[in-house]
Amino acid sequence: MKTEDLIAAMAADATPQPAVTMRLWRMFPVAVLASLVALLTVWHVRPDLAVALASPAVIKTLIPAALAGAAFWLAQGLTRPEAKARAQWAVVGVLVLGCVALLGRGMIAGGPSGLGAALNSPNLITCFLSIPVLSALPLGAVFWAMRTGATSNVWLAGAAAGLLAGAAGAAIYSLHCPEDSILFFLPAYGTNVLIMVGIGTALGPRLLRW
């Protein structure tokens, strides 16, 4: 087939396509909502949620939510083949550094045994079982949308998808989690988000190839 014939066939198929960002905006909120409903019905929110959200412990929800917001922006940027997404990476980097700094400050204030004491809780297991489960649907939605994109780096785009899903899962789980210590939720949520980043990175080359 001649190239001009191919062009003629393609031009006859000028059906408008939905933008990747549009698919992300449509599906991601639905998946987050589904995870939220699962939390409400299976996990249930903590009984003192209203009090907790009005206290400084609200950062347990706000930090992952902010990270999810930045990751959403990053994932969106990485669907374009020519995009470097430098601003998006910078915002994600600043947030991650902020978390590390906050954890460092907490560890200095809590002393050497503080971290172990904070993490020595049955809630840790619940946390590790829950966040990946609550992140699964959002991860599926992100990949479903990003698959139609054209990323220049399948690993990084997969990592961004995992970060977005993991951060969203952590924010949802925080509504149930009764542990308010920085020394609990930063390392526990952080590790879970990293697990999701790992899963996303592993799936990226498979799902985001084009």
Add this chain to the structure above:
Amino acid sequence: MTTTADPSWETLMCAANRGDQRAYAQILTAITPVVRGIVRARGGALGPEGCEDVVQDVLLTIHMKRHTWREDAPLRPWLYAVTRHKVVDAFRARGKRIDVPVDDFLEVLAAPAGPDPFEAQDMDRVIDQLDPRAAQIVRAIGIDGDTAADTGARLGMSEGAVRVALHRALKSLASLRERMIE
């Protein structure tokens, strides 16, 4: 190439994204020599037919991924990124088959060619893998230059059904090519 009197590539692509078939044909025709130049500069050793196969791969990818271009951005960086990605892919695959040391040809400069005098081979083989009706539609509209309405009348299908079938056929072609490369 474009002159000041011609609409910009961005204008054409915007119109194409809104379903303007003439603008879409125009922009595809305009970018093809540029894509061909990049492909030949990188892989002259594939021969003109081999290069044309890669050019068609790139064009098919542009077709499937055209919605990833953001309309407020310039088109060329997007076009180069898509082309580079597909060329690397294609040479990685063909390199395995025919062992072309790509790096030796990176420095070769090729001017964009005029109208395409070459018939690419791979696409016909892939079209043959489509179901017969889909292959018929692609050939009728592409090679014979029929409209969707004419094709539909001949095949006893509505114009809309022909469009849908063409869209699916191009999508299958893209994924069949992808599998060929793997």
